[in-house]
Amino acid sequence: MGRYIVKRLISAIPVLFGITLIVFLIMAMIPGDPATAILGSYATPENVAKLNRDLGLDAPLWQRYFIWLGNMLTGDFGQSFALNRPVLDEVLERFQATLILAGTAFVLCSVFGIIAGVISAANQYGFADKAITFVVLLGISIPSFFLGMMMILWFSVNLRWFPVSGMWPIYGDRDLGALLSHLTLPAIALAVVATGVVARLSRSAMLEVLRQDYIRTARAKGVHERGVIWRHALRAAMVSIIPVLGIQAGFVLSGAVYIEIVFQWPGVGRMLVDAILTRDILLVQGGVVFVAACYVLFNIAVDVAQSLLDPRIKT
Secondary structure, three states, rough: HHHHHHHHHHHHHHHHHHHHHHHHHHHHHHOOOOHHHHHHHHOOHHHHHHHHHHHHOOOOOOHHHHHHHHHHHOOOOEEEEOOOOEHHHHHHHHHHHOOOOHHHHHHHHHHHHHHHHHHHHHHOHHHHHHHHHHHHHHHHHHHHHHHHHHHHHHHHHHHHHHHHHHHHHHOOOOOOOHHHHHHHHHHHHHHEEEEHHHHHHHHHHHHHHHHOOOHHHHOOOOOOHHHHHHHHHHHHHHHHHHHHHHHHHHHHHHHHHHHHHHOOOHHHHHHHHHHHHOHHHHHHHHHHHHHHHHHHHHHHHHHHHHHHHHHOOOO
């Protein structure tokens, strides 16, 4: 197992290198001068030229890339132009909020998606299967940001059950209850689409397992149907479901950008949007690379979990 983990970590190095190159080139191709955007009304030709020299933006593109990459490998993600603080400190602070939102949405989509898929497969072509399929297709078809706005309009503005936006109340205690009240709507809005995907693919994986000979043997031996479904079939189906969960982890992490804007959640997604608008290049690059690295590491963890269920994967 140790060799397999090391092998997967080594294979992730070219992926991360490619991500840094793509992010750097995209930011370099954005029209406009970052120094002009930073200086604003003070953007005289002399001030722009001086700031470009101070920031190293007058160097060749390849040289700027390797300087940035070398600094990042030592843990120095640079200094945010707009916020005047280290990029890594800002990203880590914002990532905590994103991790709470995306982590909650991932747990919701994993639990409810698998349960819905198992129930749907166990009642193939029955009423429960048709009802779950209808709800799942409806959930997949609704964009998360639109669903979020409708939930705000209904549950926050009309019914006043939940706060409209933010992660904490403006006034009052910042306890767990306050966090949960602010977290409920954005987490559900972010999890709906991913839950539908997990449910559909869990149903397919379960149906394939339920047709296997050893499932028929278990039923013939008198094993209770509940035990056949949840103890035997689900365990075998998890080998196919776990990779789907890894993909959905990336979906909720990237989809958090839209939800954070709709609900004004102070996470990495909202930070990246603000940084793009202010042309804060180092903050955008550092934020994207950090999130991409987390996604790559999570997929490695998913592969390891899958190999524990099915040792043949390691070979």
